[in-house]
Amino acid sequence: MTTTYVIDGARVHSLQDFWTALGEAVNGPGGYFGRGLDSLTDCLRGGFGTPDDGSYVFEWRGHAASRRALGHPETARYLEGILARCHHTNRGRVAEELAQARAGRGPTLFDILTGIFADQAPDLLRLL
Structure with missing residues (x-):
């Protein structure tokens, strides 16, 4: 069952x-x-x-x-939090994902x- x-x-x-x-x-x-x-x-x-x-x-x-x-605005808010605390080696990738979300693009x-x-x-x- x-x-x-x-x-x-x-x-x-x-x-x-x-x-x-x-x-x-x-x-x-x-x-x-x-x-x-x-x-x-x-x-x-x-x-x-x-x-x-x-x-x-x-x-x-x-x-x-x-x-x-859970669309792009909430995704951007989530990524802003991640960017604030992620390891410096990940900042470029997260910043790019954030820019995409702010532009209404990406997952x-x-x-x-x-x-x-x-x-x-x-x-x-x-x-x-």
């Missing part, structure tokens, strides 16, 4: 809201299921509330609203997040 976790896209107005909605979908109110891109990858590999046998999927309902909320946080799900398993995420 497959467990289905529902992400309520209507609640996602920022990246922080996504982490909250995701954590609560898996582990209930106040639940944790990653608070960063790397930790999301780790959590999707199991052991943080999902069945150990991998028999689960996520349904991102109302994903269109989340797609807008958005929504693209990045859905890509992480797809990298773990092609059918792990259903956009509804």
Whole structure:
């Protein structure tokens, strides 16, 4: 039997809201299921509330609203934070990604997040 976790896209107005909605979908109110891109990858590999046998999927309902909320402006805001604290050897790359996001180009946080799900398993995420 497959467990289905529902992400309520209507609640996602920022990246922080996504982490909250995701954590609560898996582990209930106040639940944790990653608070960063790397930790999301780790959590999707199991052991943080999902069945150990991998028999689960996520349904991102109302994903269109989340797609807008996690678009280029939110991506730029996220990258500004990364740029402020990244290692000096990464600053050029992050600055370029930030310039692209500010110009409305390049991948958005929504693209990045859905890509992480797809990298773990092609059918792990259903956009509804």
